[in-house]
Amino acid sequence: MKKFCAFLIVITTALLAACSEKPVEPIRIGFIGGLSGPNSDNGQSGLNGLTLAVEQFNRAGGANGRLVEIIAKDDAQSKETATTSSNELVAAKVEAVVGPFTSSMAAAIVPITGQAGIFQVSPTITAMEFFGKDDNLFRINRTTRDNAGDYAKVMHGRGQKHVAVAYDLRNRAFTQSWLDEYRTAVKALGASLAAEISYESAKDTDFEAVVAKMLEAKPDGLLFISGALDVARLAQAARKLAPQLPIAASEWAATEQLIDLGGQVVEGLLIVQNYDRDDASPRFKEFSDAYFKRFQRNPGYSSVSTYDAATVVLTALKNRKEGESVKAAALRSGPYQGLQQEMAFDANGDTVRKVYFTEIREGRYRRID
Structure with a gap:
């Protein structure tokens, strides 16, 4: 009986200790x-x-x-x-x-x-x-330097040497950086930008007016440094005012929503992806x-x-x-x-990443060589 009582005391003490322990904080x-x-x-x-x-x-x-x-x-x-x-x-x-x-x-x-x-x-x-x-x-x-530089080479290789650019000031830290790097890369290739049109995205932004300003310089291509919703609206205006001009957008717009919003007007749009969708x-x-x-x-x-x-x-x-x-x-x-x-990251937390250029074809992002 004494051994049994001692056993009960040990078990009870263990249970009380367990109950008194605080749960592990996440x-x-x-x-x-x-x-x-x-x-x-x-x-x-x-x-x-x-x-x-x-x-x-x-x-x-x-x-x-x-x-x-x-x-x-x-x-x-x-x-x-x-x-x-x-x-x-x-x-x-x-x-x-x-x-x-x-x-x-x-x-x-x-x-x-x-x-x-x-x-x-x-x-x-x-x-x-x-x-x-x-x-x-x-x-x-x-970085924007990496991406913009690659865009300049790809678009130049497609014969686009006088591109007009529209960029959204609402995300200026990105868009201005991207534009500056793109301009530098284009000049290094012996080409120049036709126009640099800034705008601030809002519900009442007149995207047709933005594209009209881009077209005044008679560009051979249009590039949008904007989010997906704006790119869809800009592409719609571009198809209306200059349906034969090639269009492109920076990686900021490369979401599923772009195709859902743009439909036919974004067909043929050039855009980079930071991963392989066909993996x-x-x-x-x-x-x-x-x-x-x-x-x-x-x-x-x-x-x-x-x-x-x-x-x-x-x-x-x-x-x-x-x-x-x-x-x-x-x-x-x-x-x-x-x-x-x-x-792999350096001491400053910077890394490199492989990207893939795509065109929107038949409602899908498709890799191009």
Whole structure:
């Protein structure tokens, strides 16, 4: 009887100790991107990519038994909203942030998160303003210099040596950087720009007037440095006013929404992708199938890039040593195997990325040689 009572005391003590233990706190990471407004397709697709990556990570055991929780914030493509959302993420004491998705928002967000010592990975920003800086920011994408330079070569090779450009001032940190790099690359090829037409995207923007100004210079091609919704509207005006002119758009517009919105007017449009949509590898197919099953839609460049960004963040959290910063763990843990290509970062968080030029044909992005 004494042994039995002693046994009961041991069991009871163990149970009470277990009940008194606090549950393991999750690791909180932030997400910040445009979840409302005209370019919310990029932000929402990005949040989907992060959600899928975190759910898979947690099912696999998380960061050594600790689960990861996402705190998502909208920047609404507004400096004021982005500032508020960034401060809220800092107050929530997130250990890392995935986002933002446009360079103009990064200009408002990165100083806040960087000063707070929060490691941040942007899936999509490319502006030269963020290249070569030790600012606690890693970028998954290549730079505007890389992309604009490749566009200049491809379009020049197609005989377009006097291109007119329209660019949206609402994301000026990106569009101005892209235009400056494109102009420099075009001049290096012995050509020149026909026109540089700026506008600020809004519900009442007269896109036909924008295209009309582009056409005054008698260009041999039209290039739009704008988001998907604006490119669809600009393409509609271009098909009306100059149906035979070739059209192109910067990578900012390369979303699923572009084809849905543009329909026939974006047929033949030249645009670059930072991933291979036709990849039939088992790794990418598994991701695509899981993404479709979870969200009932196919992934786009934003979701692919964000999934890769999540790979960096989650690997760093899992590998982090006691007292080590997430950034230090991220630098130590690379290179990383992304969905389609390896990612290696320098000390400033910069990397290179292979891209693929496509044309929209029969309602699909199709690779060109």
